[in-house]
Amino acid sequence: MNFSVQTILVMTAALLVAGTGGAGVEESLAKNAPARIELHDQYDAPKILSFPTTNITVLTIADRKGSEQVDRWIAELKPRYAGRIDLRGLADVRGVPWFLQEKIGKRFQETRQYPVMMDWSGKVCAQLGYQPGQANILILNQNGKVLGRFTGEAVERKRTAACHLIDQALSSPMPPPAVSTAKSSAGLDP
Numbered sequence: 001m002n003f004s005v006q007t008i009l010v011m012t013a014a015l016l017v018a019g020t021g022g023a024g025v026e027e028s029l030a031k032n033a034p035a036r037i038e039l040h041d042q043y044d045a046p047k048i049l050s051f052p053t054t055n056i057t058v059l060t061i062a063d064r065k066g067s068e069q070v071d072r073w074i075a076e077l078k079p080r081y082a083g084r085i086d087l088r089g090l091a092d093v094r095g096v097p098w099f100l101q102e103k104i105g106k107r108f109q110e111t112r113q114y115p116v117m118m119d120w121s122g123k124v125c126a127q128l129g130y131q132p133g134q135a136n137i138l139i140l141n142q143n144g145k146v147l148g149r150f151t152g153e154a155v156e157r158k159r160t161a162a163c164h165l166i167d168q169a170l171s172s173p174m175p176p177p178a179v180s181t182a183k184s185s186a187g188l189d190p
Contacts, residue, residue: 029129033059033144037124039090041115042108049117051144052177055086056169061125061136063092069135072154073162080163084170089114092130094122139165142174 036050049057058077060070070089078087089112096104101120108116119125129149130136137150139162148165150158 029146029149030127031146033057033138033140033146034124034127035144037090037117039117039119039124041117042091042105042112043115044105045115047115047117049088051140052142053086053144054142054174055084056142056147056166057086057088057138057140057144058166059088059090059128059138059140061090061092061128061130061138062134063132066132066134066136067091069153073135073137073150073159076154076159077162077166081166081170085166089116090125090128091116091118092122092125092132093118093120094125096120137162139169141169143177145175 033049033051036048038046038048041047049059058081060073062070074087077085081087091108093101093104101118105118108118117124128136128138131151134152135150135154138146139148139150141147147169148162150162152158
């Protein structure tokens with residue numbers, strides 16, 4: 001009888017731990033972007049994103065698999081908000097050996113004419129709570145606060161919600177500068 005009670009207690013504890021596992025994911029997502037992100041783009045030009053900014057920033061983050069989903073997001077947002085938002089791209093290219101980085105950079109040059117910050121270490125993507133294998137769209141206010149996150153395909157429901165959030169942010173007055181405890185991300189890799 002004790003064995004079955006012990007078994008039930010162990011199973012109950014395991015279910016409780018498993019049930020709360022998802023809660024930690026939401027809590028661990030970054031609520032603010034780093035105050036300063038410094039990376040090179042696919043042309044090896046230094047790119048800096050620092051807060052505060054004058055515009056709302058929409059940051060697209062993707063790895064190879066997720067990059068296919070980014071194009072539809074950009075096709076929706078770029079013409080609609082031209083000149084009113086800062087649209088930035090960030091590529092999670094961690095794991096690419098140093099001797100293939102130039103080749104990957106050239107492939108990006110062929111497929112993406114706009115600058116894409118290349119995160120060779122994956123540190124910046126991790127700081128932002130990036131979810132691999134899908135497009136990650138972060139809407140950031142002028143102080144770098146994450147107003148909203150969208151992942152995956154740019155289906156109508158998500159696009160509508162993202163546009164509504166951007167519209168709200170654009171119609172709100174610029175928030176006062178926040179006192180940031182976010183660490184700067186010196187992601188300049190050779």
